Structure formats: C-alpha cells, structure tokens
Amino acid sequence: MQLAHRNSLVRIATQRDVTLILCYHRIAGDVEDPFHLCVHPKNFAAHLEEIARWREPSTLSDLSRPSRRPRVVVTFDDGYSDNLSVALPIAEEKGIPITIFVTSGMLGDTNGFWWDRLGALLRARPKGPGEFFVETGGRTRTIPIGARDLRADFGVVRSHLLPLAVGEIGCALDDASERWSVNSTAPPDALPLTRDELLRLAGAELVTIGAHTVDHVRLRDRSGEEQLQTITASKKELEGLLDRRVCHFAYPFGRREDFDDETLDAVRLAGFESACTTLPGSADPATDPYRLPRRLVMNWGRTRFRAQLQRWRLA
Numbered sequence: 196m197q198l199a200h201r202n203s204l205v206r207i208a209t210q211r212d213v214t215l216i217l218c219y220h221r222i223a224g225d226v227e228d229p230f231h232l233c234v235h236p237k238n239f240a241a242h243l244e245e246i247a248r249w250r251e252p253s254t255l256s257d258l259s260r261p262s263r264r265p266r267v268v269v270t271f272d273d274g275y276s277d278n279l280s281v282a283l284p285i286a287e288e289k290g291i292p293i294t295i296f297v298t299s300g301m302l303g304d305t306n307g308f309w310w311d312r313l314g315a316l317l318r319a320r321p322k323g324p325g326e327f328f329v330e331t332g333g334r335t336r337t338i339p340i341g342a343r344d345l346r347a348d349f350g351v352v353r354s355h356l357l358p359l360a361v362g363e364i365g366c367a368l369d370d371a372s373e374r375w376s377v378n379s380t381a382p383p384d385a386l387p388l389t390r391d392e393l394l395r396l397a398g399a400e401l402v403t404i405g406a407h408t409v410d411h412v413r414l415r416d417r418s419g420e421e422q423l424q425t426i427t428a429s430k431k432e433l434e435g436l437l438d439r440r441v442c443h444f445a446y447p448f449g450r451r452e453d454f455d456d457e458t459l460d461a462v463r464l465a466g467f468e469s470a471c472t473t474l475p476g477s478a479d480p481a482t483d484p485y486r487l488p489r490r491l492v493m494n495w496g497r498t499r500f501r502a503q504l505q506r507w508r509l510a
C-alpha cells in the first residue's frame with residue numbers, strides 16, 4: 196500500500212473516533228447576557244441542524260463505541276429553567292440528544308446563580324464611580340467600579356468572587372444590595388430549574404442528567420474532603436430525585452485553574468464514569484474520561500457555527 200494512501204486511511208479512521216463535546220448554558224433570545232451564556236433559540240436550532248447534517252449526534256456514554264462519522268455531544272452546564280422550556284423542544288424537533296449538568300443545590304432557588312445576581316446588581320446600582328467590597332479570610336478587599344463600561348465591571352468583580360466560598364459570595368452580594376438599595380435577585384428569565392422542571396426534563400427520552408456539584412463552588416480552592424462532599428452529595432441528591440444512576444459530571448467553570456488532582460480523585464471515588472472540563476479540544480478513545488475537553492458555544496449564526504465545526508475538527 197502506498198504510504199500516502201495508507202496515511203489517508205489512518206486519518207479517516209482517527210477522525211471517525213473523534214468526539215466534539217459542545218458546552219452550552221442557556222437558550223434564550225433578547226435578554227441581558229453580560230457573561231455570554233445565551234444562545235438564541237433560532238441559532239440553537241441551526242446549530243443542531245448543522246450537527247445532524249455533518250456529524251453523528253451522540254451522548255457521553257457512546258464515546259467508546261465505534262462510529263461511522265465524527266461525533267458531537269451537546270451538553271448544558273448549570274441547570275437553567277430554559278433548558279426545559281426552550282432547549283428541549285428544539286432538541287426534540289431535531290432529534291438530538293442533550294446532556295444537562297445540574298447544580299443540585301440550586302434547584303428551585305428563586306435568587307438565582309450568583310453571577311446572574313451580580314449582573315442584576317451592577318445594572319441596577321446608582322450610576323457613576325463606586326466600590327464593591329469582598330470579605331475573605333478576615334480581610335476586606337475593595338474593588339473600584341464605574342470607571343469603565345458595565346461589561347468591564349462584570350468581568351472584574353466576577354474574577355474576584357469566583358475563587359471564594361459560595362457563602363462569602365452571597366455575603367458580598369447582600370452587602371452591595373443593601374448599600375445600593377437595589378434588588379439582587381437574578382432576572383426571572385435566568386432562574387435555575389425547579390425540582391418539578393428537572394423531573395419533566397429527565398423524563399424526556401433524549402435527555403441525560405449529569406451532576407455539577409451542590410452549589411457550583413470552584414473546587415480547586417476547597418479541601419479534598421470538601422470537594423468529595425459536594426461532588427458525592429450532588430450525585431446522591433440527583434439520583435434520589437430521579438431514581439436513576441447519574442454517571443457523568445462537569446467541573447464548575449471547568450478551566451485548568453478550577454480543579455486539581457484531588458478533584459479528579461473525588462470524581463472517581465464518587466463513582467462517576469466521566470467528567471467534562473472546558474479545556475478546548477476533541478475527545479478520542481485515548482482521552483482521559485475524567486478530563487474530557489469541550490468547546491464553548493457562543494451565540495453564533497449558522498454560517499459561523501459551521502465554520503467553527505470545521506475549525507475545531509482541524510484544530
């Protein structure tokens with residue numbers, strides 16, 4: 196066999212076993228979206244059509260099985276209510292399976308996720324220069340805000356809050372809410388799933404539910420014991436509610452600096468079969484199932500999404 200021909204066959208065989216895992220958060224149109232978490236329903240429908248056209252729509256449980264075409268797995272992080280009301284009907288219409296990583300302790304929480312509360316606070320606060328205070332380890336850190344645009348303020352305050360314990364983040368938000376006399380609950384369109392909504396979502400044939408910790412803490416900054424506790428508890432809570440095994444996990448935030456070796460040990464010990472990061476790349480049979488790479492999807496139209504699929508395949 197000629198070398199060039201053999202190499203092309205090897206390349207085809209390799210590409211067939213490549214799996215692109217996509218990471219979405221919310222499917223919503225015409226809403227405030229300071230952290231770029233929303234994909235418009237029209238764009239999401241176009242994405243799913245493109246996936247069905249060019250790839251093999253799959254689930255995380257399919258990764259080790261042979262495939263005729265390169266696979267795509269569609270995942271959602273956090274467990275927003277619009278995953279049921281908006282994303283599911285589109286996924287069902289297009290016949291594409293979706294996996295939703297749910298933050299178990301946030302089910303039915305009417306305040307919302309802390310980043311959405313932060314967005315609401317900074318939008319509603321008195322205009323002009325101001326300060327955001329963060330108390331951690333007995334020290335108060337002052338973050339100046341209002342000198343640049345709102346998006347810059349979101350970014351800088353979020354980066355200071357992200358490493359903190361969830362209780363500390365809540366205190367900082369409550370403090371700002373009181374000082375500015377503004378509401379700090381997330382917008383009604385950005386709330387987490389309720390328990391009832393989760394049950395309806397999990398009852399859909401195309402849906403797999405995964406875990407995402409109890410409170411969406413950044414795991415790296417916590418002790419090994421604390422990590423194991425929240426990872427195991429999220430699995431047990433969801434399994435108790437759904438009366439089925441929960442086999443897949445996604446690390447909150449998911450970047451290299453957001454988890455460590457103790458996190459991987461805890462995920463294995465808790466009994467998960469796989470864990471998704473947000474590290475870029477594609478998975479193949481040799482990929483560590485506890486470090487699955489994913490591609491974050493933005494609010495792209497059809498043409499841009501198709502170009503991204505092509506780019507990611509070649510990356």
Ligand SMILES: [Zn+2]
Nearest residue numbers: 272273447448
């Ligand atoms: Zn998340």
